[in-house]
Amino acid sequence: MLTFDLLHTxxxxxxxxxxxxHARRGTLTLNHGVVQTPIFMPVGTxxxxxxxxxxxxxxxxxxxxxxxxxxxxxxxxxxVMQSFGGLHGFERWNKPILTDSGGFQVWSxxxxxxxxxxxxxxxxxxxxxxxxxxxxxSMQIQTTLNSDIVMQLDECTPYLSVEPKTKGxxxxxxxxxxxxxxxxxxxxxxxxxxxxLENPNALFxxxxxxxxxxxxxxxxxxxxxxxxxxxxxxxxxxxxxKDEMLRIMAHSPHRLPTNKPRYLMGVGTPxxxxxxxxxGVDMFDCVMPTRNARNGTLFTRYGDLKIRNARHKTDHGPxxxxxxxxxxxxxxxxxxxxxxxxxxxxxxxxxxxxxxLSPMLSSIHNLHYYLNLMAEIRASLESGTFGAFRxxxxxxxxxxx
Amino acid sequence: MLTFDLLHTxxxxxxxxxxxxHARRGTLTLNHGVVQTPIFMPVGTxxxxxxxxxxxxxxxxxxxxxxxxxxxxxxxxxxVMQSFGGLHGFERWNKPILTDSGGFQVWSxxxxxxxxxxxxxxxxxxxxxxxxxxxxxSMQIQTTLNSDIVMQLDECTPYLSVEPKTKGxxxxxxxxxxxxxxxxxxxxxxxxxxxxLENPNALFxxxxxxxxxxxxxxxxxxxxxxxxxxxxxxxxxxxxxKDEMLRIMAHSPHRLPTNKPRYLMGVGTPxxxxxxxxxGVDMFDCVMPTRNARNGTLFTRYGDLKIRNARHKTDHGPxxxxxxxxxxxxxxxxxxxxxxxxxxxxxxxxxxxxxxLSPMLSSIHNLHYYLNLMAEIRASLESGTFGAFRxxxxxxxxxxx
Numbered sequence: 029m030l031t032f033d034l035l036h037t038x039x040x041x042x043x044x045x046x047x048x049x050h051a052r053r054g055t056l057t058l059n060h061g062v063v064q065t066p067i068f069m070p071v072g073t074x075x076x077x078x079x080x081x082x083x084x085x086x087x088x089x090x091x092x093x094x095x096x097x098x099x100x101x102x103x104x105x106x107x108v109m110q111s112f113g114g115l116h117g118f119e120r121w122n123k124p125i126l127t128d129s130g131g132f133q134v135w136s137x138x139x140x141x142x143x144x145x146x147x148x149x150x151x152x153x154x155x156x157x158x159x160x161x162x163x164x165x166s167m168q169i170q171t172t173l174n175s176d177i178v179m180q181l182d183e184c185t186p187y188l189s190v191e192p193k194t195k196g197x198x199x200x201x202x203x204x205x206x207x208x209x210x211x212x213x214x215x216x217x218x219x220x221x222x223x224x225l226e227n228p229n230a231l232f233x234x235x236x237x238x239x240x241x242x243x244x245x246x247x248x249x250x251x252x253x254x255x256x257x258x259x260x261x262x263x264x265x266x267x268x269x270k271d272e273m274l275r276i277m278a279h280s281p282h283r284l285p286t287n288k289p290r291y292l293m294g295v296g297t298p299x300x301x302x303x304x305x306x307x308g309v310d311m312f313d314c315v316m317p318t319r320n321a322r323n324g325t326l327f328t329r330y331g332d333l334k335i336r337n338a339r340h341k342t343d344h345g346p347x348x349x350x351x352x353x354x355x356x357x358x359x360x361x362x363x364x365x366x367x368x369x370x371x372x373x374x375x376x377x378x379x380x381x382x383x384x385l386s387p388m389l390s391s392i393h394n395l396h397y398y399l400n401l402m403a404e405i406r407a408s409l410e411s412g413t414f415g416a417f418r419x420x421x422x423x424x425x426x427x428x429x
Numbered sequence: 430m431l432t433f434d435l436l437h438t439x440x441x442x443x444x445x446x447x448x449x450x451h452a453r454r455g456t457l458t459l460n461h462g463v464v465q466t467p468i469f470m471p472v473g474t475x476x477x478x479x480x481x482x483x484x485x486x487x488x489x490x491x492x493x494x495x496x497x498x499x500x501x502x503x504x505x506x507x508x509v510m511q512s513f514g515g516l517h518g519f520e521r522w523n524k525p526i527l528t529d530s531g532g533f534q535v536w537s538x539x540x541x542x543x544x545x546x547x548x549x550x551x552x553x554x555x556x557x558x559x560x561x562x563x564x565x566x567s568m569q570i571q572t573t574l575n576s577d578i579v580m581q582l583d584e585c586t587p588y589l590s591v592e593p594k595t596k597g598x599x600x601x602x603x604x605x606x607x608x609x610x611x612x613x614x615x616x617x618x619x620x621x622x623x624x625x626l627e628n629p630n631a632l633f634x635x636x637x638x639x640x641x642x643x644x645x646x647x648x649x650x651x652x653x654x655x656x657x658x659x660x661x662x663x664x665x666x667x668x669x670x671k672d673e674m675l676r677i678m679a680h681s682p683h684r685l686p687t688n689k690p691r692y693l694m695g696v697g698t699p700x701x702x703x704x705x706x707x708x709g710v711d712m713f714d715c716v717m718p719t720r721n722a723r724n725g726t727l728f729t730r731y732g733d734l735k736i737r738n739a740r741h742k743t744d745h746g747p748x749x750x751x752x753x754x755x756x757x758x759x760x761x762x763x764x765x766x767x768x769x770x771x772x773x774x775x776x777x778x779x780x781x782x783x784x785x786l787s788p789m790l791s792s793i794h795n796l797h798y799y800l801n802l803m804a805e806i807r808a809s810l811e812s813g814t815f816g817a818f819r820x821x822x823x824x825x826x827x828x829x830x
Contacts, residue, residue, distance in 0.1 A: 075778065079785040081482065083755065083768045104778040108743055111774075118775055120759070122766060342509055354484065358521070365523060367484045373512075374519055377476065377505040384480040384785065 030177070030230035030257040031057040032289045038306075038414045046415050050282035050308030053409035056289050058124040058176035059229055060116065063091045065289065065310040066405055068301065068398045069126060071318065073099050075119040078318045079384075079391040082120060088353065088396045089403070091123060092176070094313050098130035098161075101169050102154045114174030126313070127175035128293075129166045129218075129234075135184045139192075143183065145210065163217035171227045177291075178231045179260065180218035182211040185238045187268035204238030208247050211236045215251060232291060234262040239272050241279045248283055259284045260291040261309075274303065282308035298327055298401055302421055305405050306414075317398045321390035324379050327397040333429045335372065335379050335390065343372035348429075353396035355389040431578070431631035431658040432458040433690045439707075439815045447816050451683035451709030454810035457690050459525040459577035460630055461517065464492045466690065466711040467806055469702065469799045470527060472719065474500050476520040479719045480785075480792040483521060489754065489797045490804070492524060493577070495714050499531035499562075502570050503555045515575030527714070528576035529694075530567045530619075530635075536585045540593075544584065546611065564618035572628045578692075579632045580661065581619035583612040586639040588669040605639030609648050612637045616652060633692060635663040640673050642680045649684055659690040662710075666695040675704065683709035699728055699802055703822055706806050707815075718799045722791035725780050728798040734830045736773065736780050736791070744773035749830075754797035756790040 033055045040048030056063040070077045070085065073096045077085060085093065095115050104118075112118040115125055134141055134148045141150035147162025166181040185207040189197050199207075215233045222231045233251035237243030251259060261280045264273050273295070281290045281304070291311035292304050301312055317327065326333045328348035333340075335347075346356040346369065358369030370389065378386035401421075408417035434456045441449030457464040471478045471486065474497040478486060486494065496516050505519075513519040516526055535542055535549045542551035548563025567582040586608040590598045600608075616634050623632045634652035638644030652660060662681045665674050674696070682691045682705070692712035693705050702713055718728065727734045729749035734741075736748075747757040747770065759770030771790060779787035802822075809818035 074782045074784055075775070076784050076786040079789075081485075081755075081769075081786070081789065083760070084482075086762070086768055099782075103782055104742065104774065108774055108778070111743060111745070112772075118772075118778075120767075120769065120771055120775070341505065342512060344512070354482075359484070361487070366521075367487055368482075368521065370521055371513075371519075373505065373509055374476070374521070377509070377519075381475045381500075381504055383475055383477050384788065385477040385482070387785065388480075388482065388789070 029057075029059050029228060030289075032258070032287060033057075034287065036409045036412075038409060038412075049306040049414065049418075051305045051405075051409055051414050052308060052310065053406055054289070054310060056310070058092075060122060060124045060176050061091070063124055064406055066305045066402055067091055067311055068402045069094050069311060069313040070395050070398075071096075071313055071315045072119070072121075074103065075100060075115060077391075077395070079322065079387045080318070080395065084354065084392050085121075085395070087359075088392065088399055090395070090399060093121060093123070093125055095119075095125055095127045095173060095175060096130070096133065097127045097166060097169050097173065098133035100127075100173060101130060102152060106169055106172050109172050114172065116174065124176040125173075126177035126291075127170050127173050127179065129179040129181040130161055130169065131166070131181045132184050134161050138190055145213070147181075163214045164221045167218055167221040167225060167227070167231075171222075171225045174229065176229050177258065178222065178227065178229055180211075180215045180231060180233050182214060182234045182236055182262055183207045184266060185236055185263045187239065187266050187272070199238050201238075201240055201243070204236075204240050204243055208236040208238070208243050212247060212250050215254060215256075219254060219256070230257045232256055232258045232260050234260045234293070235280050235284075236263045238263060239268060239276060241276075244276065244280050245283070248280060252285060256288070258289040258291065260293050262293045264292065265294040265296055265314075273300075277304055277307050277309075284308075298398070298425065299422075301398070301401060302405065302418055306418060317394035318391045321394045322387045324386075324390065326390055327394050328429050329424050330427045330429045331425055335375050335386075337376075340372040340376040343376075345372055346370070347372060347375065347393055348397070351393065351397065351400070353393050353400075355393040430458075430460050430629060431690075433659070433688060434458075435688065437810045437813075439810060439813075450707040450815065450819075452706045452806075452810055452815050453709060453711065454807055455690070455711060457711070459493075461523060461525045461577050462492070464525055465807055467702075467706045467803055468492055468712055469803045470495050470712060470714040471796050471799075472497075472714055472716045473520070473522075475504065476501060476516060478792075478796070480723065480788045481719070481796065485755065485793050486522075486796070488760075489793065489800055491796070491800060494522060494524075494526055496520075496526055496528045496574060496576060497531070497534065498528045498567060498570050498574065499534035501528075501574065502531060503553060507570055507573050510573050515573065517575065525577040526574075527578035527692075528571050528574050528580065530580040530582040531562055531570065532567070532582045533585050535562045539591055546614070548582075564615045565622040568619055568622040568626060568628070572623075572626045575630070577630050578659065579623065579628065579630055581612075581616045581632060581634050583615060583635045583637055583663055584608045585667060586637055586664045588640065588667050588673070600639050602639075602641055602644070605637075605641050605644055609637040609639070609644050613648060613651050616655060616657075620655060620657070631658045633657055633659040633661050635661045635694070636681050636685070637664045639664060640669060640677060642677075645677065645681050646684070649681060653686060657689070659692065660685045661692040661694050663694045665693065666697055666715075674701075678705055678708050678710075685709075699799070699826065700823075702799070702802060703806065703819055707819060718795035719792045722795045723788045725787075725791065727791055728795050729830050730825050731828045731830045732826055736776050736787075738777075741773040741777040744777075746773055747771070748773060748776065748794055749798070752794065752798065752801070754794050756794040
C-alpha cells in the first residue's frame with residue numbers, strides 16, 4: 029500500500045524573475061504511517077541506527093528509517109525475522125521502514141561473488157556459507173522483513189570497474205547498457221515475485237544506466253511502463269566525481285512520473301540534499317550523518333565542524349546555536365529542569381577520552397541536523413520560499429563555524 | 430553542607446524471633462539536592478557514565494553520581510573545570526556528585542609513581558608530564574570540581590603487595606599499620622586544606638587498616654575524633670577473597686557514628702550491596718553494572734545472564750520480566766505508543782553485530798537493576814520487612830534465568 033499526494037511545487041514566477049525548480053512537497057502514506065516529503069531516512073543497517081536510541085530517533089522526529097536486507101539476512105537471519113513477523117517487531121520501530129534489495133552489498137563483496145543473469149552466487153562474509161541472491165530471493169527476504177517500501181534487486185553499475193580484467197577503468201557505455209538492461213529484467217522478476225508473494229507493501233523500481241543520460245532515459249521509460257508505485261535513482265554516489273553526480277541528479281528525478289515518489293539512493297551531503305530536492309527528489313538516505321558523527325565531524329548551519337580540533341577545548345558554546353537537538357539545546361523536563369545541552373568543550377573532551385557518549389551525542393546532532401534541514405525545506409515549499417531558502421542555505425553553510 | 434537524617438532502622442523482634450540487622454534508611458541533604466539512602470551511585474569517571482545518556486540516568490532515577498578526580502585532572506584538566514565552575518556545569522548534571530580523591534588511581538600507576546609522606550610523585554599516563562598528588566592538591570582539585578562530597582586523600586592498602594620487593598605477598602600487619610597511619614595524617618591534612626579553601630561541600634574521612642580489625646578500629650576512632658560529616662570504608666574490593674571482604678564489611682560500617690552517612694567504596698555485586706546494607710552501609714559505588722554491561726553480562730532478579738549465549742537467539746522475552754527499564758519494558762509516550770521494550774533475541778543480535786546500541790541498552794538495564802534494588806531495599810526498610818526482603822532476594826537470585 030502506498031499513496032502519494034503532491035501538496036506544493038516550486039513554480040517559476042514571471043513577476044519576481046524566479047526561475048523555479050523541480051522541488052515538491054508531498055505526503056507519502058504507507059502501511060505503518062504517513063511520511064512528509066521531502067524526507068531524509070536514517071540508515072539502520074542491522075536493525076539499529078548506529079549509536080542512537082530508538083527514543084532519540086522518535087524525539088528528533090524521524091518518520092521512516094532504513095534496514096539493509098543483506099545484513100539482516102546474514103544476522104539475525106530470516107528465521108528470527110520470520111518469528112517476529114518482520115523488522116518492525118524485532119527492532120521495535122512502529123513507523124515506516126524501507127529496505128534495500130541487498131544487491132549493493134552483494135556486489136560490494138568483489139571477489140567473493142559471481143554475478144549471472146539468474147542472480148548472484150556468493151560466500152557469506154559472516155560464516156563462509158555458499159549463498160545465492162536473486163530478484164526472487166530478495167523479494168522473499170523483504171517480504172519476511174515486511175518493510176513498507178521494498179526495493180527491486182538491481183545490479184549496481186560502478187563508476188570505475190571492480191572486475192579483475194578491467195579494474196579501475198571508467199565503465200563504458202556498452203558495460204553500462206548491459207548492466208542496465210539486466211537490472212530491467214530483474215525489475216520484472218522482482219515485480220512478478222512480489223505479486224506472487226502477495227506482499228501488501230510497495231515495490232520501487234530503480235533507474236540505472238551509469239553516467240549516460242540516454243541509458244538512464246531508456247531505463248526510466250521501461251520502468252515507468254511497468255507501473256511501479258514509486259521509483260528510485262540508483263548508481264549515484266558510487267565513486268563518481270561530484271559534477272558527474274550532479275549531472276545525473278539533474279537528469280533523472282524530474283523525468284519520473286509526477287504523481288509518484290522519487291528516491292535518490294545513498295545521497296549525500298547537506299548540499300546534495302538541497303540540490304536533490306531542487307531536482308525533484310522526495311526521499312534520501314545516507315550513512316553520512318551517523319558515520320561522520322563517529323569520526324567527529326559535525327554538521328552545522330554554518331558549515332562542518334571537527335570536534336577533535338583543539339580550538340574547541342575551552343569553548344562553552346554549543347555545536348550550533350540555532351540547533352534544537354538534545355546535544356545542543358537539551359530538553360526541558362516536566363519539572364522545569366533542563367536535560368542535555370552540552371558545550372563544544374564537553375564534546376571535545378568526550379571525543380578525546382574515546383567515551384561512547386561522544387558518538388552517541390554526535391549521531392543525535394547530525395541526524396537532527398539532516399531531519400531539521402528537510403523540515404526547513406518542507407516549510408519553505410509550503411510558504412513558496414524554497415528559492416530564497418536555497419540561497420540562504422548556501423550562504424549560511426559557507427560562513428564557517 | 431551535609432545533613433543526614435536517619436528515618437528507619439531494622440531492629441530485632443523478640444515476638445517473631447527476627448534477629449535484626451544494622452540496616453538503615455535515611456536522607457542525605459547535599460548542596461545539589463537530597464539523596465535517599467541506602468543508595469547506589471553510578472560511576473562517571475570522565476564526566477560521563479560510560480555509554481549512558483544523562484537523560485537515561487535521570488529517567489532511571491539516579492540521585493547522585495561519581496566523578497574521578499584523577500581522570501578529570503588529566504583530561505580535560507583543572508583549567509577547563511575551573512572555567513565551567515565545576516563538574517556539574519561541565520557535564521550538565523544538576524544533582525549531587527561525589528568525587529574520589531584520586532589516590533586509588535595514582536596508586537594503581539605502579540612503577541610510574543613514588544609514594545612519600547608528602548604525597549605521590551608520578552608521570553601522567555596521558556602525556557608523561559611529571560606530576561605531584563598530595564592531600565592538599567586533591568582538595569584543591571576537588572574544590573574546583575565543586576563536588577557535593579569530597580573524599581580525603583588516602584593510601585590504598587592492597588591485599589597483595591604491588592611493590593617490587595614484596596610483590597604478590599599478602600600485606601603484613603606492620604605494612605597495613607604504616608599505611609593506615611599515613612592515611613590518618615593525610616586525613617588531617619585533607620581536612621585542614623579543605624577548611625582553608627573554604628570548600629562549601631562535605632569532606633569524608635576513609636577508614637583503612639587492611640584486613641586487620643584492630644587496625645580498622647584504630648583508624649575509625651581517630652577519624653571519628655576528627656569529626657568528619659561522613660565516613661567511608663576503603664581498602665575493600667582490592668583483590669581480597671570474598672570472605673575477607675565480608676569480614677571487614679561486618680566490622681567497620683556499623684561502628685561508625687549512627688548520625689552520619691557511611692560509604693563502602695567500590696563494592697560490589699548485588700549480593701554485596703544487600704549484605705552491605707545489612708551491615709549498616711548507606712552508600713555504594715561500583716563500575717560493575719556498566720563494565721559488565723559492555724561485556725554482555727546482565728543482572729536480573731533471577732540471576733546473571735550472558736546475552737552472548739546462543740540460547741537467547743530466538744527468545745522473544747525481555748531480559749527480566751519484572752524489570753521496568755527502557756530496555757525491558759520501554760516507556761509509554763504521551764500519544765500512547767510504546768518506545769523500547771526489547772527481546773533477548775534483539776539484544777543478542779546487537780551484541781553479535783557489535784552494535785553500539787548493545788552496551789547502551791545493557792548499561793541502562795544494569796544501572797536500572799542496581800538503582801531499583803536499592804529502591805526495593807529502601808521500601809522494605811520503610812515497611813519493616815528488610816529481613817524478609819533479604820531472604821527473598823537470595824532465593825530469587827539463586828533461581829536462575
